[in-house]
Amino acid sequence: MAYNNNYCIILAGGVGRRLWPVSREKLPKQFVDFLGTNRTLLQQTFDRYRKIVPTDHIIISTHVTYKDIVLEQLPELNENQLILEPMRRNTAPSIYWACSLIQQKNANANIIVAPTDHVILKEDEFCKAINNGLEFIDRHPYLLTLGIKPNSPVTEYGYIQLTDEKEDRFIKVKTFVEKPQLEFAKIFVDSGEFYWNSGIFLWNVDTAMRAFAKYMPEICTKLSNGIEEFSTCPNISIDYAVMEKADNVYVQLCDFGWADLGTWELMYQHHDKDKHQNVTLSGETMLYDCENNIITAPKDNIIIAQGLKDYLIAVKDKVIMICKKDDNAAIRKFYNELQMKSGEKYI
Structure with missing residues (x-):
């Protein structure tokens, strides 16, 4: 080659x-x-x-x-x-x-x-x-995708089901499943037949x-x-x-420390956490009785919060958003309604 x-x-x-x-x-x-x-x-x-x-x-x-x-x-x-x-x-x-x-x-x-x-x-x-x-x-003459062994039932990833057909270290794909519901993601992970796409x-x-x-x-x-x-x-x-x-798709099973950063929850999962499992991407924080949160703000800002669990606090260009970090439907709703209300000003 x-x-x-x-x-x-x-x-x-x-x-x-x-x-x-x-x-x-x-x-x-x-x-x-x-x-x-x-x-x-x-x-x-x-x-x-x-x-x-x-x-x-x-x-x-x-x-x-x-x-x-x-x-x-x-x-x-x-x-x-x-x-x-x-x-x-x-x-x-x-x-x-x-x-x-x-x-x-x-x-x-x-x-x-x-x-x-x-x-x-x-x-x-x-x-x-x-x-x-x-x-x-x-x-x-195959189409190849890289598959990652799942370590948890993530619903934001696509999944690949494997066949028993192999060529060298590469395995033929049986089917793709896009972003399954949590109960199905758990079944996929437990079965050992599915990998993350x-x-x-x-x-x-x-x-x-x-x-x-x-x-x-x-x-x-x-x-x-x-x-x-x-x-x-x-x-x-x-x-x-x-x-x-x-019908000619194969997968190569890989382990190179892969993660997708497409959502706030996935961003949270990837980053290092403090002793209360909070993640601060940027800005300064003073957190009281807070755990499992992700926070990002301009470097010269300080976020002071109390009693929050599993939340996102995001500050950027005149927008402050506080919501559950794994509620992508809510974030999509906020985005769409703000766009309808204010046009492109905050989008």
Whole structure:
């Protein structure tokens, strides 16, 4: 397998509403340093994959309004390494468009598709897993996903059910299950047949383009006429459009300290906690009789709280939100109602 055949598509076009009010329309989560490393989630993702593929083979797929932010945060890139989505249409159209452009440059390309809202604790193990996966899809016409052994019944993750069919260390996928209810997530974890779906995909460009043509012909037809048709594409994820339908999907079981940071509850689970199980992402705190909370505020702010358990306190640009940290439906409701009341002012 040639190193110069390796490419990476980093997906950086979302708005991260589940991490509002810190994640905003003008500066969503991928451009924010949530982990206190002085590197944003996008920059950390870029740092991770540049160890595996040539820097000029990294493609950033993002919304057109974020072009300048991407180039500012990643000065190593040229403008021609950006896929600028004129309208948000989820991941399937943007991934197809990026793959089609890569295919024009290199018909033998092996491609990694990577979200930006991941944390990886074991970088060496991660690089080893990705390289093993690239070698696998270089030799086999399969779509590959990376699976993580679950340690708890998380309802915000997708799950992968395994078959008994193996090829080397890779296992054929039986089915995908998106964000199950808690009782089903418990059954999945206890069964040992299910793994978390990391959302990291690998494939040879020829294998991918064949799958796209078979399972999402409408998108292929529209975008064959150029990016001008992007806004008319259906709003659908690559998971629903292809991965859940294809019969040639394999999974590589991995252990590299993976976590998704897509919600406040998941952010809480990842971070170090004080003796009362509270997490402070930024700002100062004085907490009395408080436990299991997550707090974030500007660095020059101090949050004083009493008697809170399992709460989120988030302060950002004239918005103060206090709510149960695991109540994503409530956060979505607050966001939508505030947008209806005040327009984009606080969004």
